[in-house]
Amino acid sequence: MNKKRTEQRQHYVPAAYLGRFSWDTTKRPRKRPLYVAAKNADRICCRKAEEVAYEIGLYNLSGSELWLDEHIDVWDYESRLPAALSSLRDVSGGIDAGVWLHTLVPFVAGLFVRGPDANNGDNNAGRIIEFQELLAPVMAARWTVVHLPAGSELISSDRGFGGVTLAGQTAIMVPCDRQTALVLSYCNKRSVAAWSEGNWVAPILHRDVESSVSELFRQSVARSAYSSVYGSSRELVAQFVDDLGSTAKFPAGIVTQNDCDLMCHTYDYFRLCSAISGPPDQAQDLANEISWDALPDKWDIPVAVELLFPERTRGGVLVSGSEIILNLQYGLSVMRMRQELRDFRRGAISVLPIRHLARHLGALGEHWQSGRLGASGNTHMTVQGVGKELEINLGLLRSDLGLS
Secondary structure, eight states: OOOOGGGSEEESSOHHHHGGGSSOOSSOGGGOEEEEEETTOSSOEEEEGGGSSEEETTTBOOGGGGGTOSBOOOOGGGGGHHHHHHHHHHOSSEEEHHHIIIIIHHHHHHHTTSSTTGGGGOOSHHHHHHHHHHHHHHHHSEEEEEEOOTTOOOOEESSOOEEEEETTEEEEEEEOSSSEEEEEEOOSEEEEEEEETTEEEEEOEEEEOOTHHHHHHHHHHHHHOSSEEEESSHHHHHTTGGGTTOOOSOOSSSOOTTTSOGGGGTTHHHHHHHHTTSOHHHHHHHHHHOOGGGSOTTOOOOEEEEOSOGGGTTOOEEEETTEEEEETHHHHHHHHHHHHHTOOOOOOEEEEOHHHHHHHTOOGGGGGGGSTTGGGOOEEEEGGGTSOEEEEOHHHHHHHTTOO
């Protein structure tokens, strides 16, 4: 008898991803065996990828949030992940922008919010809000694929990332397989897609490194683990077993909510998905409106909608010739103003099913015009969140940033 979806294993790191670190490449990724070293375990064991990094009912919902669904285990990009990671490894110079946007970007953002301890360990709408906010910083970061020489080995963990330093810059490293890793380094404005031979391509940097880097990467993964690491041999996973989970903080390396008002860019992922659904001469209009039809197939993840300050959600997606630019300097500037005024209010956010939004909201990209001051797009801030209201001309700010 099939178990109810709420009673099944809900993986917080995709099994199809973890299987790439097995010595056995003949089976489906999720069926491949892995050596497992776990915190406080007295021995190293061997498990299939589908038998680790999960909890029963981890994403189940209850109470008033049941109207979203019984659960939010809706990370449907997982079925596309093995092919996308192989393309990231094998394709030099750039990757199909649809593959990058629809699969790789949500996969990386999901690593930061899907764990049992994310969102203070609670499974509620906050997990979806954080996931959606992180999509823009992940897209804006500089993506570099690091290639290790034959004979080098990487491991992964029940978080799937670690903090590293590359070319003197603090960054986030996501192992992709036993010899390849993705490194995300800080960037707040860059070209995220370019039109080439009739298709949008996402630029990816590639770099070859020495085998000695693999040990540093393995140690980083172990230190950032939640409780376990996975690899192709007992020796690899045992090497840093005493360091498991010793780094509790989110590694630096991308724009965060500490320096950027991420609600200003909370719809930028959807803007980019919409923009690449047409050629360059249509891309800006598509980004401004946001077409629900442009989202990835089977995208059932609920959408976080800003209700208190919708005028701030105009985002930072700009089409310039044959390129699409993502500019987070808009959110950085809004955050600086809020910090100067000590206005702690980030807004009022509701999480809604896509099917509900498509019927009742209309064009998500034009939601910014529904603020108190209408299509002017201006917003209000107050001193310490309770003092006299000040009207902020967001149009002027955006013009200064080249985002008019």
